[in-house]
Each structure stands twice: as C-alpha cells, then as structure tokens.
Amino acid sequence: MADDLCSFTKDIFVIKVPKKSPLALRMIVLVFAMVCGVYICSICVKQISTHSKAGFLNIPVTQKACPEPYIEPWEIPYVHYPKPKTYSRDGCACNPVRYFAILSMQRSGSGWFETLLNNHTNISSNGEIFSVKVRRSNISTIVETLDKIYNLDWLSSASKNECTAAVGLKWMLNQGLMQHHTEIIDYFNSRGVSVIFLFRRNLLRRMISVLANLYDRDAKLLNGTHKSHVHSPHEAEILAKYKPILNATLLIPNLKQVEETTAKALEYFKSTRHIILYYEDIVKNRTFYVFADANRCSRFPEGSS
Structure with missing residues (x-):
C-alpha cells in the first residue's frame, strides 16, 4: 500500500514540458528577419538620399601630367610647375618656371639690373621684399614669404602671372639673409633656386652712393621727392651735384668690412647653384642678359662672372 502511495505521489509532481511547435519557431525567425530587413533598408535609403549628390561631385579627376621640357637631365631639379592659390595659370599651366634670387x-x-630682367615679358623679379622687417623676423616668416613668391602668389607690379617663366626677388645681405643663412641655403637647394650674386667692384663709389642716398632722404633734391633710383640723365645730374664728405679715419675699416661681408656671403652660399656678376661689367656690356630668353637662366656655370 505504501509503494502505491509513493508511486501516486511521484506521478503527481512529475510535469512534462510540452514540445514546442516547429511552426511557431519558424514564425518567430521570419518576423525577426523581416524587422532586420526593414531596418537595413531604411538606413540604405537615407544614405542614398543624403549622399547621392555629393557622390557625383566628388568623382576624382586625374590631371594630365605636363610633358617634360626639352632640357638637359641635370636641369630638371630647377624646373617647376607651380599651382597658385590666387588664380589659375590656365593655358600656361604646363609652362615651366625657374626660381632665382638676386x-x-x-x-x-x-x-x-632688376629693371633689365623685368623688361622681359616672362620674368618677374618682385623687388626688395625683405626690406619689411616683419617678413624677416624669423625663419618661419622668411620661408612663408618665399613659398608665396615661388608659388606665384606674390602679386606686385612685376608679376607676369599666368605665363611667368622665371620668378624671384632682390635680397640684400643685411636683410636677414646672413643671420639665417643655414636654413635659407637648405631652402634654396631643396627648392631648386638659382642664386645671382650682384656686387660692385668699386667699393669707394658704392660708399659715396650710400652717403648721397642718405642725404637725399632729407634734402629731396628732385622737386621735393626722394628717389633711390633715377631714370634719366637729367635726374642723375641733379643728384650728382651733392659731394659727400668722407671720414678718412673710418674709410679703410668700412671698406674692409664690406669686403669681409661679401666674402662671407660667397662662402656661405657656395653650395648653392649660383653665378657672380658685377655692376661695372653689366654697364660696359649692355647686351649681356642673364635671362635672355627665360630658358637660359640655368645654363650659367657655377661661380662664373
């Protein structure tokens, strides 16, 4: 009797879990797949609607490379194709440009000398740019200014814009050039800048010209205006009437100082691609032009005069 009671009790507490219907599981999976599909489709529709227009505008256009000019292989580092930010070179985009610094x-x-260069229709020499102190305050501002010049973004009266074949500037030795010569030499060599040294053989006449120019800043002999450079024999005669007085005691030390500065500049920049010219030689031979056809600017041997 006790065994029957235990058996009865076990039968009461044993609950069998009913088997799940395969049809119900299939319906759950189908509903889940439909929900995911609708969510994915909605995201795709949004992306297509918001970016379809931008996709058409952002198609990359491969620009055709400019053909290499007919030059010697060693000249290739000195030929450039700048892309100005301020304007388009249009039809002259493939015209090679050479960089120089006087x-x-x-x-x-x-x-x-710079006037002679700018008489050429394709040469732009932008003047004494670093006479402004803020442009030479440190090497960063110097490099920034040089980049703007050689990228043809420096706009001045000398700029030939689109069809420029040679671009540069006039740089005095006392305008930050000697103080930052190491960084500037690296810049010139890396950017393929040709250096033109222009000096005066007769240092005494140069000193007299410096004193006369300082005097005219205050005297203003030409109708009340000061002109550092005259453009007629009449104006030159007026300025030549002033005879400066030289300090004999300081004369020799001053001339030696100029010689030392010149020699130091030549020593500093001897690793650059350069040419040495003298004012007296150019005056005697006025048919001599460094950029006779804008393609010869790199054909002068280094150190020639």
Whole structure:
C-alpha cells in the first residue's frame, strides 16, 4: 500500500514540458528577419538620399601630367610647375618656371639690373621684399614669404602671372639673409633656386652712393621727392651735384668690412647653384642678359662672372 502511495505521489509532481511547435519557431525567425530587413533598408535609403549628390561631385579627376621640357637631365631639379592659390595659370599651366634670387648690397646696381630682367615679358623679379622687417623676423616668416613668391602668389607690379617663366626677388645681405643663412641655403637647394650674386667692384663709389642716398632722404633734391633710383640723365645730374664728405679715419675699416661681408656671403652660399656678376661689367656690356630668353637662366656655370 505504501509503494502505491509513493508511486501516486511521484506521478503527481512529475510535469512534462510540452514540445514546442516547429511552426511557431519558424514564425518567430521570419518576423525577426523581416524587422532586420526593414531596418537595413531604411538606413540604405537615407544614405542614398543624403549622399547621392555629393557622390557625383566628388568623382576624382586625374590631371594630365605636363610633358617634360626639352632640357638637359641635370636641369630638371630647377624646373617647376607651380599651382597658385590666387588664380589659375590656365593655358600656361604646363609652362615651366625657374626660381632665382638676386643677392646683393645697397647701391650696387641691383635696382637697375632688376629693371633689365623685368623688361622681359616672362620674368618677374618682385623687388626688395625683405626690406619689411616683419617678413624677416624669423625663419618661419622668411620661408612663408618665399613659398608665396615661388608659388606665384606674390602679386606686385612685376608679376607676369599666368605665363611667368622665371620668378624671384632682390635680397640684400643685411636683410636677414646672413643671420639665417643655414636654413635659407637648405631652402634654396631643396627648392631648386638659382642664386645671382650682384656686387660692385668699386667699393669707394658704392660708399659715396650710400652717403648721397642718405642725404637725399632729407634734402629731396628732385622737386621735393626722394628717389633711390633715377631714370634719366637729367635726374642723375641733379643728384650728382651733392659731394659727400668722407671720414678718412673710418674709410679703410668700412671698406674692409664690406669686403669681409661679401666674402662671407660667397662662402656661405657656395653650395648653392649660383653665378657672380658685377655692376661695372653689366654697364660696359649692355647686351649681356642673364635671362635672355627665360630658358637660359640655368645654363650659367657655377661661380662664373
């Protein structure tokens, strides 16, 4: 009797879990798949509607490379194709451009020499840019200014814009050039800048010209205006009437100082691609042009005069 009671009790407490219907599981999976599909489709529709227009505008356009100019292989590092930010070179985009810098001292004929260069229709020499102190305050501002010049973004009266074939500036030795010569030399060599040294053989005449120019800043002999560079024989005669007085005691030390500065500049920049010119030689031979056809600017041997 006790065994029957235990058996009865076990039968009461044993509950069998009913088997799940396969049809119900399939319905659950189907509903889940439909929900996921609707969510994914909604995201795709949103992306297509918001970015379809931008997708058409952002198609990359491969620009055709400019053909190499007919030059010697060693000239290739000195040929450039700048892309100005301020304008488009249009049809001249594939015209090669050469970079140069005229390194000189005040009253050495650099203004007249630069005028000769700018008479060429494709040469832009932008003047004494670093006469403004803020542009030479540190090497960062110097490099920033040089980048703007050689990228053809420096706009001045000398700029030839689209079809420029040679671009540069006039840089005096006392305008930050000697103080930052190491970084500037690296810049010139890395950017393929050709250096033109322009000096004056007769240092005494240069000194007299410096004194006369300082006097005219206050006297203003030409109708009340000061002109550092004259453009007619009549104006030159007026300025030549002033005869400065030289300090005999300081004369020799001053001339030696100029010689030492010149020699130091030549020593510093001897590793650059350069040419040495003298004002007196150019005056005697006026048919001599460094950039006779804008393609010859890199054909002068280093150190030639």
